[in-house]
Amino acid sequence: MRYAIIADIHANLAALQAVLEDIRINGGVDEIWCLGDIVGYGPEPRECLEVVQKRCTVCIAGNHDLAAIGKLDLSYFNPAAAEACRWTTEKLNPVDVHYLGDLPTKVEKGDFLLVHGSPSEPTLEYIISAGIAEKNFAFFTNKFCLAGHSHIPAAFKEEGSATQSIHLTTGIGLVLHAHRMIVNPGSVGQPRDGDPRASYAIYDSEGLMLRLYRVEYNISATQDKMMQAGLPVPLITRLEQGR
Ligand code: ZN
Numbered sequence: 001m002r003y004a005i006i007a008d009i010h011a012n013l014a015a016l017q018a019v020l021e022d023i024r025i026n027g028g029v030d031e032i033w034c035l036g037d038i039v040g041y042g043p044e045p046r047e048c049l050e051v052v053q054k055r056c057t058v059c060i061a062g063n064h065d066l067a068a069i070g071k072l073d074l075s076y077f078n079p080a081a082a083e084a085c086r087w088t089t090e091k092l093n094p095v096d097v098h099y100l101g102d103l104p105t106k107v108e109k110g111d112f113l114l115v116h117g118s119p120s121e122p123t124l125e126y127i128i129s130a131g132i133a134e135k136n137f138a139f140f141t142n143k144f145c146l147a148g149h150s151h152i153p154a155a156f157k158e159e160g161s162a163t164q165s166i167h168l169t170t171g172i173g174l175v176l177h178a179h180r181m182i183v184n185p186g187s188v189g190q191p192r193d194g195d196p197r198a199s200y201a202i203y204d205s206e207g208l209m210l211r212l213y214r215v216e217y218n219i220s221a222t223q224d225k226m227m228q229a230g231l232p233v234p235l236i237t238r239l240e241q242g243r
Pocket of ligand 1: 008
């Protein structure tokens with residue numbers, strides 16, 4: 001079986017569509033797993049929700065998904081994120097609110113635990129260092145954990161009592177076999193690792209191989225829509241910088 005792992009779409013429909021097309025070009029998958037933050041920041045929350053509901057087998061609630069429906073306090077957000085969140089809330093209809101409200105914060109799929117943030121704090125914690133990853137291995141019993149939230153592709157491997165950070169990049173397959181791991185596929189709609197291309201991963205259970213992919217998309221098309229919507233300028237410019 002082949003699985004695509006996507007995260008942090010952030011209402012960026014052009015990026016999401018480019019990723020779906022790239023998945024098709026790369027041989028397709030049996031299931032798509034989404035690690036949350038479908039909405040927030042970007043200009044097309046409802047359109048992205050529609051695609052995710054149609055295409056994803058599972059989806060986790062992200063902090064922006066919960067904040068947009070009033071289930072997470074905006075005090076967790078910086079002013080630009082909070083402004084975009086309020087804009088998003090106005091766009092959602094009752095069906096969207098119901099869908100987002102029903103999303104789980106953790107899901108188990110075979111050997112995998114799926115979360116948005118981390119196993120210990122599924123909605124809010126960022127796994128951005130080996131130290132944070134190390135603490136989190138104690139909070140799940142599955143062999144692997146898939147997490148989003150940081151918008152930075154990363155992998156952390158448990159080796160004995162130590163945890164090692166592995167550079168996750170395109171072109172190099174990561175074998176998921178001997179060691180427990182936490183893997184972040186990066187962000188579809190707002191990458192923050194300096195590469196503005198949309199990011200996602202495909203896991204092939206036959207070869208136990210996970211690969212990272214980066215896809216170019218029409219960044220200016222998304223930026224134009226954000227301008228028209230009056231979304232905060234820093235959120236618009238960061239897309240072309242990948243930061
Ligand atoms: Zn996010």
